[in-house]
Amino acid sequence: MGIKIAFFGSQPYDESSFKETNQAFGFDLRFYRGNLSINNILLTQGCDAVCIFVNDIANAEIIEKLAENGVKVLALRCAGFNNVDLEAAEKFGIKVVRVPAYSPYAVAEHTVALMLALNRRIPRATWRTRDGNFSLNGLLGFDMHGKTAGIIGTGKIAKILIQILKGFGMNILAYDLFPDKEFAESQNIKYVTLDELYSGADIISLHCPLTDDTKYIINDYSISKMKDGVMIINTGRGQLINTHALIAGLKSNKVGWAGLDVYEEEGNYFYQDKSDKVIDDDVLARLLSFNNVIVTSHQAFFTKEALGNIAHTTLQNVKSFFVDNELTNEVSA
Template structure:
């Protein structure tokens, strides 16, 4: 008879998946799509980090989100528990030590694309809200203040929008921006020929920064993009530039952007991500004192809009995340590979 761990992996029916950093909507969508796979699902509000690995059950698969800490220490602890699968219910994977997972013989899968349009549309929502100040108008009218002073925006039509990163999300954003009649310029180390044929003009990074009225970030976080927005690159931009980030918080040096806001080099700033978001986002802290002085300063600006990493948060995206994640775990547990090779990281 094979060892117990191997037996569990060969029979996914009844296999347990433990979800860390789980929210009610995770439970709703994963339970809805679990009828075909028949896993035992356990949803834990706690995040996965070195101090919480004790709750992992032997032989279970673990499912994590973007703010969980899946470093070498955590992976060693998971390997000792007989964990063979780590499933990321996200596209990004910079929070996982893939080399450590590979050395431990743990398979890692992700959801490479769930709804590029969801994030791209949220980026445009941030831009439109900041520009036309609909959030401020909403609060005014509720107080029976119908004055227009202070609510002036600008036409997007005819403006130059720069897009850094033209993967699936960046591509979707380019198409949306073109629909508004914008001139779209882009930077990517792998230009998209279909976008180029559709009228998107690829330029060097420096040129995109120099000529854009609006700049939207859609690139992954890696060594070459870490803090790609910093005091040096900010100085290349047009005075009063609008900056939108729905990708990864560490693409921006927040302190440098605060200085640029104070100097009016950045005119509008929309963020759905933040470099220290793991201590804040996805939790209700309305009754707490937040000791993060950087984000407190950031949110004190009237021309800054921060949302709590909700770009992915649509019914279509959550359905796809649940479907792909459960399907990938089922295939890995049975010893086969998911059909989409982009799902597998290790």
């Protein structure tokens, strides 16, 4: 077909899933391990489309260079688009497309996994028994049945999560700028203000997009409104949480547990093997030192089904523009 796509931030599993899916499309795929930056943008010369992931940055300078190199489409192989300057893309005539839904089940299920692992101290218990320590001291959890979960953002992922948590017998408080009243009625959940959610929830889980309004939605003030010993889960975007405020909450025991699949400065670490190096990010190192914190490497999406959906939707987005003269899943300023 002759259409060339350059992939940045590529991992072996990306190459595998995209190559397999591309058998039905016939594109010329080029994979690069490094994240897209001004230093490697020469690699996009002669390419029709560029595909990036969550830790690639497409600011105005990079967008302008992409346009100069002849790139027509910037394809995000993720749902979020906060890492793209959409106004610059519009100015320089580059279309931006994304994958709005690849597997909401994957993210919702990982969210529950974090809750359960924290509550029942699964990592700590595993380390102990492997060391021959079968004591239960320090492993006390709580029944999730009858507790209250506060869900911030009620999109597709959150709705699946709510259904799972209701299966545990949990009460649900929800917050969304655009509440789905029909869903709330069908699931017997209650939309409340943020302050009501903070004060009423035993577990708070973040599922809203990162915008100017939601950046650092979890901060010193919001944590002060929460129950003592609250559990905070973030499988959304790292900058939804002010990490310094979270650490202060953990140190004071105001926050009892934190499960983080994302981190606001994750770009230098996540998706890379740093096991033979010293972690020089003092904030991340501090987070990892807490035995009531679990950090996973932005893997909530990472299931076989999700990878297949990401690859198919991304390549279909490109095909829709170049072959079908349509634009599917466009993101505009």
